Amino acid sequence: MTDHSKLKPGQQKNIRESREADALFNSMGDGAITTDEFGRITRINKPALKMLGFSRTELIGQPFLKNVVAETLDGKVMGVIDRPITQAFLTGKPVLGKMLYRTKRGDLLPVDINVSPLMFDNKPVGAIEVFRDISLELEIDRMKSEFISLASHQLRTPLSAIKTYTHMLSDGYMGELNELQKSSLETIINASNRMNELISTLLNITRIESGTISVNLKTVDIDELLKEILPELTIMADGKAIRLNVKVHANGSIKIKTDSLIVKEVITNLISNAIKYTPDNGQVSLDIKPRTNDLLIEVKDTGWGIPENARDKVFTKFFRGSNIVKKETSGTGLGLYLVKGLLDALGGKIWFKSDEKKGTIFYISLPR
Amino acid sequence: MAKILVVEDDRDLNKAYCIILRHEGHEVITAFDGKEALAKVDEFEPDLILLDLLMPIMGGLEFLQSWSTADRKNVKVLIFTNMENSPEISEAYKLGASRCIIKSWTAPHNLARVVTETLKSGNGSPKAKRVKTPA
Structure with a gap:
């Protein structure tokens, strides 16, 4: 000692x-x-x-x-x-x-x-x-992701039945309907679409965050893809008397190698966001321009815009512009976070320009 | 018009798809899991299989693994699932699926259109072979 x-x-x-x-x-x-x-x-x-x-x-x-x-x-x-x-x-x-x-x-x-x-x-x-x-934290995260994935899937099965049968009624598979019956069914379809969107967002965010998102590259015809997503978006725009203009700047069809499910999700999300955050009687446009190395997709609206002091937070989780939280209460703040995550998985890019008085333009570049 | 095998475990959806496809003039039979589909596929000789992935007894992927490629001839497989962007979809493509659509995003008129397009498309399965069936 x-x-x-x-x-x-x-x-x-x-x-x-x-x-x-x-x-x-x-x-x-x-x-x-x-x-x-x-x-x-x-x-x-x-x-x-x-x-x-x-x-x-x-x-x-x-x-x-x-x-x-x-x-x-x-x-x-x-x-x-x-x-x-x-x-x-x-x-x-x-x-x-x-x-x-x-x-x-x-x-x-x-x-x-x-x-x-x-x-x-x-x-x-x-x-x-x-x-x-942090083994325990990672395990809990994995279990949480698995739970959300399973719960989302289980929620979707009855929702698919609700939506399919409502569409069948509305499309006349079970006989002719009057206008009031048709508009009531449209309300059910819109509500089930909103719920479907929420489930889809949760499911995809879980996949992105847990690194299990799957990308399947196949040749996709952009015209065909638009045919699948535009009818429901048009109904959504009509509900607010918003004009939805779609322009594909190409002679003939555009075919690119990409994941059609992801691209549909991205475009649907951006257009429904644009409709949601544009006052009634406004305009939303979708422009698709093929370029040498990529496909440029522009979604432009005449909406409330994104405040300048919030522009660096637009793609973060739960972001909602301070200027719209009182105008539009139904948003989750997950849409753009999801879009960015999906595009990262696909090797694409997203950026935007916004003016609080004129609206916002989102640009997407998809690799060809 | 084509011969279509609908493989879907949810009875309500299975019935709905039958109504929609029969309305388009197709000949339709149903199965509620992969095992039942395997038992019916050779005799029915469908042009297209509308296949769910998550089903009890035998799921869609297991069905594709068990269904001999030599027996497929030119049959198209259209995956109809709610598991969007999942590894199961990639696996289904590897096992010969032609196309994949998401149930809860697909209205009946879109289902009918996608079925028509898939039937018109080239060889559905990359592994598909034209094999003469014995008389």
């Missing part, structure tokens, strides 16, 4: 502080590792050792990046330069992230990490990384 009684008061203070720092480091519930400027592990606490499965002697003084292998959440081994601890050391700024650590046993452990550079005289002399096991 070391006798500290002969030390000077300043030295005693330093030792006490060092012990306090050790106690603090080891009492943390999360894993914590510090490295020096060469990336060698200088300290590692018990939770970190327990999670990674190593003993203290196996890691102290060893290069962290070489001894603890990290992978991205989609399973790619991370290079030295991409590791958060390297980034924090090089930039002098904190780095946050989620990744997988390979334990001594060879298992992959999903972790949420927070790395901060250790600064001395404004120079990084090392870094501290705090991380925690």
